[in-house]
Amino acid sequence: MRDSKDIKSYMEAIGSEAKTASRDLAMLSTEKKNSTLMSITECLEKRKAEILVANEEDVSEAKSKEIKEALIDRLKLTGSRIDAMISGLKSVAELPDPIGSITKLKPTPSGIKVSQMRVPLGVVGIIYESRPNVTADAAALCLKSGNACILKGGTEAFKSNTVIASCLSEGLLSEGLPEASVQLINTTDREAVKILLGMDKWVDVIIPRGGKGLVKLISNEAKVPVIKHLDGICHVYLDKECDQKKAYSIALNAKTYRYGICGAMETLLVHEKIAEDVLPLLAEAFKEKGVELRGCELTLRLLNIVMATEEDWVTEYLAPILSIKIVDGLGSAIDHINNFGSAHTDCIVTENKEKASFFLRNVDSSSVMHNVPTCWADGFEYGLGAEVGISTDKFHARGPVGLEGLTSQKYLVEGDAELRGS
Numbered sequence: 001m002r003d004s005k006d007i008k009s010y011m012e013a014i015g016s017e018a019k020t021a022s023r024d025l026a027m028l029s030t031e032k033k034n035s036t037l038m039s040i041t042e043c044l045e046k047r048k049a050e051i052l053v054a055n056e057e058d059v060s061e062a063k064s065k066e067i068k069e070a071l072i073d074r075l076k077l078t079g080s081r082i083d084a085m086i087s088g089l090k091s092v093a094e095l096p097d098p099i100g101s102i103t104k105l106k107p108t109p110s111g112i113k114v115s116q117m118r119v120p121l122g123v124v125g126i127i128y129e130s131r132p133n134v135t136a137d138a139a140a141l142c143l144k145s146g147n148a149c150i151l152k153g154g155t156e157a158f159k160s161n162t163v164i165a166s167c168l169s170e171g172l173l174s175e176g177l178p179e180a181s182v183q184l185i186n187t188t189d190r191e192a193v194k195i196l197l198g199m200d201k202w203v204d205v206i207i208p209r210g211g212k213g214l215v216k217l218i219s220n221e222a223k224v225p226v227i228k229h230l231d232g233i234c235h236v237y238l239d240k241e242c243d244q245k246k247a248y249s250i251a252l253n254a255k256t257y258r259y260g261i262c263g264a265m266e267t268l269l270v271h272e273k274i275a276e277d278v279l280p281l282l283a284e285a286f287k288e289k290g291v292e293l294r295g296c297e298l299t300l301r302l303l304n305i306v307m308a309t310e311e312d313w314v315t316e317y318l319a320p321i322l323s324i325k326i327v328d329g330l331g332s333a334i335d336h337i338n339n340f341g342s343a344h345t346d347c348i349v350t351e352n353k354e355k356a357s358f359f360l361r362n363v364d365s366s367s368v369m370h371n372v373p374t375c376w377a378d379g380f381e382y383g384l385g386a387e388v389g390i391s392t393d394k395f396h397a398r399g400p401v402g403l404e405g406l407t408s409q410k411y412l413v414e415g416d417a418e419l420r421g422s
Contacts, residue, residue: 007187011195014150015202017180018123022148025181026120030097032175033144037093040171041086044136047167048082054159055132062156070260070318074130075157084380085133092140092385098403099146102412112415118407120146122204125196126388127152127218129210132160137386138207139168139182144385145406148181150203152196154210155188162186197222207401209389212316227397227405229389231316232262233342234374237333237359239350240271244278246371247349251282254347254373256289260318262390263345263377267313267323269333272298275326279303291320298326313340330355334362341365343392345377366392366399 044051055077062075103116124147128134135151142149153161165184172181185192197206200223208218212231219226236254238247254265270279275298283303286293294308303324312323313336327333330348337346347369348359356370367377367390377400379387384402391397397405 007189007191008195010187011185011192011199012202014180014183014185015123015199017178018148018150018183019202021178021180022120022122022146024178025143025148026099026146028146028177030099032177033097033146034093036143036171036175036177037089037140039174040136040140040168041089043167043170044082044086044089044164047163048079051082051160051163051167052077052079054163055157058132058157058159065156067156068318071130071156073258073260075132075160077132077160081133085136088133088137088380088386089140091380092144092403095144095385095403097144098407103409110420111418112413115412115414116409117412118404119410121406121408123148123150123202124388124406125150125152125199125203125206125224127193127196127206127208127210127214128389129154129214130157131209132157132164134209134388135161135164135184136168138388141386141388141401141403141406143181145403147406148183150183150185150196152185152193158188193218194221197224200224205396207388225396227389227391227393227401229262229344229392231342232264232344232377232390233267233314233316233340234263234265234344234377235267235269235333235337235341235346236265236374237269237327237330237337237346237348238271238274238278239330239333239348239352239355240273241352241355242271242274242349243351244274247274247278248281248285250347250349250371250373252285252289254375255286255291255322256320257373257375259320261375261378262316263375264318265322265347265374266315266317267325267336267340269336270299270324270326271333272326272328275299276302279324286322289320291322293322293324295324296326299324316342330358334359337363337365344390345369345374347372347374366390 098118101118105114126138168182203224206224207227208215293305308323343365345367346365360368379400379402387400390400
């Protein structure tokens with residue numbers, strides 16, 4: 001293991017090489033980007049068995065350390081998950097290239113012509129836990145958007161990430177692109193993260209993807225701008241005018257599709273007029289799935305479950321645990337979400353279009369849904385090809401961060417010797 005001085009030199013070299021590579025990537029044609037992505041997918045397909053073996057070793061080691069089941073779920077790769085990862089890269093290749101696209105602005109009184117061009121951010125640092133698929137997804141999005149990237153995966157996924165990153169390097173080199181276009185930090189020393197956060201000379205933005213503690217640490221210590229995603233405290237509100245069959249299936253899917261994803265429902269809000277009809281059926285279904293229920297005082301009158309505390313309303317469980325609250329109407333549901341939610345993803349189930357419209361306008365979250373479960377909050381499902389994370393910020397990007405979220409704009413001003421007077 002390198003000492004701190006060696007790691008500092010190593011990180012500085014990574015940053016310098018990434019900055020140089022970013023200038024080459026900014027000038028790449030769309031055709032070259034796409035052919036590189038396809039070369040990477042071929043390598044991932046060819047080395048699928050090797051990736052699975054490495055991942056099995058990571059998962060086995062994580063289990064021996066008694067890591068939470070939700071993180072194990074995020075860490076684990078299967079043949080179908082690798083296929084989905086490959087499919088995501090192909091989808092990115094098929095997406096329109098945002099770089100160089102021009103938006104014409106209104107004519108100016110002076111006659112000068114002003115427009116905006118979409119351009120890469122430069123060098124993107126991505127720090128993430130578990131999820132080895134992020135290694136490929138993030139690299140693909142950065143490459144297509146003309147950015148170099150520096151990847152720092154979690155220790156628990158080190159072996160998986162190393163094999164996937166070698167596939168990325170193989171694809172880059174086969175297309176004659178600099179290997180420094182995508183770099184995985186190949187040390188588990190935490191000092192590397194600390195140094196990366198201070199590399200404002202080389203890195204243009206940091207995107208953390210992990211637990212609340214990791215994101216807060218990075219936000220507090222980074223000298224580089226951060227696009228952050230805190231926790232996913234997602235809600236589903238069952239309005240009194242909902243279709244109860246839809247409500248049942250949506251609530252069940254929102255929680256039990258996968259417990260470890262940030263779009264999983266953590267709090268169910270139910271209108272008091274339908275609580276007696278829908279909650280006993282849902283409680284039975286959740287019980288069959290092994291979900292522990294915690295409820296408000298009104299909920300406890302209907303269900304024999306644990307009393308929810310104030311802490312429950314602000315907890316991202318990432319586990320088979322669900323909080324339930326009975327509310328007296330749409331306004332109370334929105335107030336609860338805006339007070340206790342994390343601005344991630346929230347849903348209303350109702351057949352009343354006016355109520356749905358009011359909910360969509362007034363819930364202050366990055367994704368707001370009507371009659372669909374919150375687990376749909378995903379860049380691939382939104383047609384972005386993949387995502388590097390889901391931003392709960394309002395600047396620079398919000399929601400799933402895809403190609404456009406990894407770009408900026410510059411003004412183009414054209415004229416014919418128009419001079420500005422006093």
